Amino acid sequence: MVEKLTPMSEDFNEWYTDIIQQAQLADYSPVKGTMVIRPYGYSIWESVQSYLDKKFKKTGHQNAYFPLFIPNSFIQKEAEHVEGFSPELAMVTHAGGKELEEPLVVRPTSETIINHMFAKWIKSYRDLPMLINQWANVVRWEMRTRLFLRTSEFLWQEGHTAHATEEEATEEALKMLNIYAEFAENAAAVSVVKGIKSANERFAGATRTYSIEAMMKDMKALQAGTSHELGQNFSKAFEIQFSDEENNLKHPYQTSWGVSTRLIGMIIMAHGDDKGLNLPPKLAPYQVVIIPITPNEDSRSMILESAQKIINEIDGDFRVHIDDRDNISPGFKFNEWELKGVPLRLEIGPRDIENNSVVFSRRDGVEGKFNVPISEIKNKISENLDDIHNKLLESSKIFREENTKHVENYEALIAALNSEPGFVTCYWDENSSDEDRVKQETKATLRCYVLDNDKTGSAVNNENAQGKLAIFSKAY
Amino acid sequence: MVEKLTPMSEDFNEWYTDIIQQAQLADYSPVKGTMVIRPYGYSIWESVQSYLDKKFKKTGHQNAYFPLFIPNSFIQKEAEHVEGFSPELAMVTHAGGKELEEPLVVRPTSETIINHMFAKWIKSYRDLPMLINQWANVVRWEMRTRLFLRTSEFLWQEGHTAHATEEEATEEALKMLNIYAEFAENAAAVSVVKGIKSANERFAGATRTYSIEAMMKDMKALQAGTSHELGQNFSKAFEIQFSDEENNLKHPYQTSWGVSTRLIGMIIMAHGDDKGLNLPPKLAPYQVVIIPITPNEDSRSMILESAQKIINEIDGDFRVHIDDRDNISPGFKFNEWELKGVPLRLEIGPRDIENNSVVFSRRDGVEGKFNVPISEIKNKISENLDDIHNKLLESSKIFREENTKHVENYEALIAALNSEPGFVTCYWDENSSDEDRVKQETKATLRCYVLDNDKTGSAVNNENAQGKLAIFSKAY
Numbered sequence: 001m002v003e004k005l006t007p008m009s010e011d012f013n014e015w016y017t018d019i020i021q022q023a024q025l026a027d028y029s030p031v032k033g034t035m036v037i038r039p040y041g042y043s044i045w046e047s048v049q050s051y052l053d054k055k056f057k058k059t060g061h062q063n064a065y066f067p068l069f070i071p072n073s074f075i076q077k078e079a080e081h082v083e084g085f086s087p088e089l090a091m092v093t094h095a096g097g098k099e100l101e102e103p104l105v106v107r108p109t110s111e112t113i114i115n116h117m118f119a120k121w122i123k124s125y126r127d128l129p130m131l132i133n134q135w136a137n138v139v140r141w142e143m144r145t146r147l148f149l150r151t152s153e154f155l156w157q158e159g160h161t162a163h164a165t166e167e168e169a170t171e172e173a174l175k176m177l178n179i180y181a182e183f184a185e186n187a188a189a190v191s192v193v194k195g196i197k198s199a200n201e202r203f204a205g206a207t208r209t210y211s212i213e214a215m216m217k218d219m220k221a222l223q224a225g226t227s228h229e230l231g232q233n234f235s236k237a238f239e240i241q242f243s244d245e246e247n248n249l250k251h252p253y254q255t256s257w258g259v260s261t262r263l264i265g266m267i268i269m270a271h272g273d274d275k276g277l278n279l280p281p282k283l284a285p286y287q288v289v290i291i292p293i294t295p296n297e298d299s300r301s302m303i304l305e306s307a308q309k310i311i312n313e314i315d316g317d318f319r320v321h322i323d324d325r326d327n328i329s330p331g332f333k334f335n336e337w338e339l340k341g342v343p344l345r346l347e348i349g350p351r352d353i354e355n356n357s358v359v360f361s362r363r364d365g366v367e368g369k370f371n372v373p374i375s376e377i378k379n380k381i382s383e384n385l386d387d388i389h390n391k392l393l394e395s396s397k398i399f400r401e402e403n404t405k406h407v408e409n410y411e412a413l414i415a416a417l418n419s420e421p422g423f424v425t426c427y428w429d430e431n432s433s434d435e436d437r438v439k440q441e442t443k444a445t446l447r448c449y450v451l452d453n454d455k456t457g458s459a460v461n462n463e464n465a466q467g468k469l470a471i472f473s474k475a476y
Numbered sequence: 477m478v479e480k481l482t483p484m485s486e487d488f489n490e491w492y493t494d495i496i497q498q499a500q501l502a503d504y505s506p507v508k509g510t511m512v513i514r515p516y517g518y519s520i521w522e523s524v525q526s527y528l529d530k531k532f533k534k535t536g537h538q539n540a541y542f543p544l545f546i547p548n549s550f551i552q553k554e555a556e557h558v559e560g561f562s563p564e565l566a567m568v569t570h571a572g573g574k575e576l577e578e579p580l581v582v583r584p585t586s587e588t589i590i591n592h593m594f595a596k597w598i599k600s601y602r603d604l605p606m607l608i609n610q611w612a613n614v615v616r617w618e619m620r621t622r623l624f625l626r627t628s629e630f631l632w633q634e635g636h637t638a639h640a641t642e643e644e645a646t647e648e649a650l651k652m653l654n655i656y657a658e659f660a661e662n663a664a665a666v667s668v669v670k671g672i673k674s675a676n677e678r679f680a681g682a683t684r685t686y687s688i689e690a691m692m693k694d695m696k697a698l699q700a701g702t703s704h705e706l707g708q709n710f711s712k713a714f715e716i717q718f719s720d721e722e723n724n725l726k727h728p729y730q731t732s733w734g735v736s737t738r739l740i741g742m743i744i745m746a747h748g749d750d751k752g753l754n755l756p757p758k759l760a761p762y763q764v765v766i767i768p769i770t771p772n773e774d775s776r777s778m779i780l781e782s783a784q785k786i787i788n789e790i791d792g793d794f795r796v797h798i799d800d801r802d803n804i805s806p807g808f809k810f811n812e813w814e815l816k817g818v819p820l821r822l823e824i825g826p827r828d829i830e831n832n833s834v835v836f837s838r839r840d841g842v843e844g845k846f847n848v849p850i851s852e853i854k855n856k857i858s859e860n861l862d863d864i865h866n867k868l869l870e871s872s873k874i875f876r877e878e879n880t881k882h883v884e885n886y887e888a889l890i891a892a893l894n895s896e897p898g899f900v901t902c903y904w905d906e907n908s909s910d911e912d913r914v915k916q917e918t919k920a921t922l923r924c925y926v927l928d929n930d931k932t933g934s935a936v937n938n939e940n941a942q943g944k945l946a947i948f949s950k951a952y
Contacts, residue, residue, distance in 0.1 A: 027593065027596070027597075029542070029543045029589070029593070030547055030550070030589070030592055031543050031545045031546070031547060031580060034543035034544075034545060035543070036540065036541070036542050036543065036593055037540060037541040038540055039538035039539065039540050039608070042538075042539050042540050042541055043538070043539070045541075046539065062515035062518075062519070063515065063518050063519070063522065064512065064513060064514055064515045064518050065512070065513040065518055065521075065631060066505070066512050067505045067507055067510035067511070067512065067629055068510075068544075068582075068613055068615065068629050069507045069510060069566075069615075069628075069629070070507070071506055071507060074506070086573070087572060087573055088572060089571070089572075089573075090545075090568050090570070090571040090572075090580075091568060091569065091570040091571065092566050092567060092568050092569075092582065093567065093568075093569045093570060094566070094567040094569060094579075095565070095566040095567065095617040095628075096563060096564060096565075096566075096617035096618075096619065097562070097563050097565075103570075104507060104566075106544075106568065106582075113505070113506070116506055117503065117505070117512055120503070121503075126801075126803070132515070136613075137544055137612075137613065139544065141571040141572035142572075143572070152545075152571075153543055153544050153545070155541060325602075327602070
């Protein structure tokens with residue numbers, strides 16, 4: 001049943017949770033802060049996995065699986081890391097009917113256990129680079145949760161690599177950032193900014209954190225993926241050493257990088273509208289939905305037969321679904337599949353069969369309804385899906401640009417962040433306490449310094465210093 | 477480094493753990509009873525997943541994801557279920573720095589939480605059948621662990637379905653059993669017996685448990701997959717109800733079914749030998765390994781170039797790896813890839829290039845080394861991989877048949893089970909305490925009653941009753 005969807009303009013948060021439940025992407029679970037990912041939502045995640053996994057493998061990474069439980073002592077080994085995670089840990093204290101001697105931590109991320117194993121596996125420069133990825137669930141006990149964006153358990157991938165030199169580690173971290181950015185734009189149709197985090201926003205234990213940042217329809221920022229250089233922090237704490245070509249023992253340089261099911265939240269909030277989801281064709285569970293229009297029982301079997309012929313022709317090339325429920329009107333189905341964000345709808349009724357054509361209707365509304373001869377269906381689906389993708393990506397870029405403002409001084413920064421939503425750029429001189437002050441005064445954070453941008457200018461927080469181009473925004 | 481592999485005949489258990497570590501399938505982890513699945517082992521799991529996932533989807537199932545943590549009260553709801561699992565549960569008692577009001581159980585299986593959600597989602601007969609699958613990690617605290625076969629955490633898939641009628645549930649449970657059997661034979665090249673469990677060996681909470689049973693090289697049985705009819709046990713405990721076409725409220729009939737990373741243990745123990753692993757071509761991480769034979773530095777680049785041409789030609793069709801390490805001799809590589817069980821080895825040296833051919837060598841030793849003209853490589857790889865698969869499957873079937881003995885009375889059953897390893901079949905009159913007695917006297921269990929077999933005979937445990945054909949064996 002389609003219930004009323006709260007309009008986006010009225011209450012963005014309500015709109016977001018309404019959509020997730022009504023489109024059956026996910027549901028609340030009985031354990032506070034956790035969620036159930038329903039088939040329609042999970043299918044998007046499967047497409048994300050399939051797209052990224054191929055890219056990871058092409059760039060030499062291999063998947064592996066490490067234990068869910070981590071000895072508490074491991075988490076304690078890397079001082080900054082423990083600080084970053086200790087308030088969020090879930091602990092197993094009893095198992096097999098007994099109290100455990102040492103409590104086990106349910107992994108919030110796997111740096112510690114993976115590096116423990118790396119210490120065993122890495123002996124020589126010939127073992128490097130070691131390029132490992134894991135698809136897994138992780139747990140971070142969150143006080144304020146939000147479906148897909150912040151839940152106590154979530155699904156993600158975490159890459160962990162070790163390299164002989166710092167240069168190679170930097171190259172790896174940037175390579176993976178670029179894969180994430182390429183995914184965001186070419187698969188999710190979301191334009192992103194690539195950046196580097198300030199010390200305040202850096203991952204606990206990293207020397208550098210890169211991220212991609214996207215703008216949602218409420219003009220807040222969403223960090224969609226991160227890639228970290230870890231320096232030798234973990235390789236020293238976990239005593240990972242390799243002998244180089246001259247037989248000297250050295251600690252490798254490392255990276256880690258990840259994206260999670262929060263990407264589904266990004267897709268909802270970057271493209272959705274008052275009708276519901278608006279899914280990018282490459283990740284949509286169904287790219288095409290076929291609605292048979294059967295005014296009477298006589299025509300029904302003939303029309304279903306024609307629809308089946310179309311499915312047989314396109315099934316291998318596109319993800320297609322036929323909605324042949326006989327107890328629900330076409331109009332109701334149109335609304336439901338719009339809510340579910342299917343990019344392309346095909347209607348086929350008696351008149352269409354006479355004319356040897358079908359009616360196309362795009363979720364983005366471009367061109368309204370239009371007839372397509374049956375002989376051209378395959379090409380036209382392909383063309384339209386490509387065009388839908390391109391327009392989504394283009395809109396997302398324009399929307400961000402239109403809602404990004406550049407300011408020249410500190411007062412203007414604070415005023416802009418407090419007066420209207422959106423990104424505010426400025427030149428910034430890295431300074432932790434200044435950053436805290438902005439956060440206190442505006443609730444906005446320094447999202448990132450923009451990568452691939454060499455321009456510097458007089459810093460808004462220190463007119464005597466040359467600052468780097470930074471983006472401030474409220475964020476998820 | 478290839479260390480010495482304990483011969484199978486000397487100590488099967490040592491052989492098994494040696495192989496796993498030396499072939500880098502898995503490693504022990506610092507948390508007792510858990511394991512790290514290394515890339516070479518994980519790749520086998522990925523092939524298992526990919527093969528089965530397609531079959532599940534073709535038969536109408538959809539993937540979803542349910543929370544790792546389950547309220548303790550849920551586990552208590554279904555009386556038999558709690559009995560089956562309570563000694564094995566791992567409990568989270570603290571999270572986010574606080575003690576939890578109710579401890580959370582780390583899922584040993586997801587019947588309870590999934591059925592809680594089904595109660596919310598299922599309202600009408602139109603919502604049935606509900607066909608859900610989940611790929612996930614589960615935790616059962618085991619006292620005696622064994623890599624891949626019994627670890628405190630393992631990876632698996634669990635299917636959970638709900639149907640309007642008992643007949644449909646039976647059909648579903650058998651359909652999935654058949655998919656598992658088809659997988660075992662067509663992908664893993666392991667011949668299996670399909671059977672139904674006795675009440676003693678049934679899944680906690682099921683009305684019927686079906687399984688596939690395979691024979692390992694030490695002649696013990698391995699249960700490779702199970703499919704359960706749950707009747708209305710869970711739908712009643714979790715109050716799942718649907719209104720049928722006449723608007724009557726009814727409890728659906730349910731099934732659940734699963735296979736796990738223990739399948740990797742099966743593959744090792746069904747096909748391995750004193751040289752190491754012997755992987756079935758459809759699941760092998762590499763189906764073909766190419767070893768360049770480079771007697772001197774001059775020929776090296778020419779030979780690598782020729783090898784690369786071969787790779788370019790076959791890469792899309794087969795999983796191929798070139799071992800171009802220059803610090804290791806060909807002989808050493810031969811041993812290493814035999815240990816790792818790659819089905820087909822291709823050698824290419826200066827003389828082969830002159831003759832426009834390569835040298836093939838099969839892991840199963842059939843035909844020894846033989847020359848194949850470069851023009852025929854693709855076909856010959858394909859032919860040989862098929863033949864390797866067929867021979868593995870055939871051997872596994874013959875091995876089981878040769879090591880299965882039929883007995884006509886109880887004394888002969890006990891004597892056979894105590895005197896030599898292998899399966900022992902007999903006609904058996906279902907009786908729990910008789911079964912317990914056999915177990916006490918022989919350590920063997922009733923693996924299953926053979927499905928697709930209508931023959932009955934005078935039961936060895938009750939000569940006045942007609943028994944069903946049963947298999948007894950020691951098992952993993």
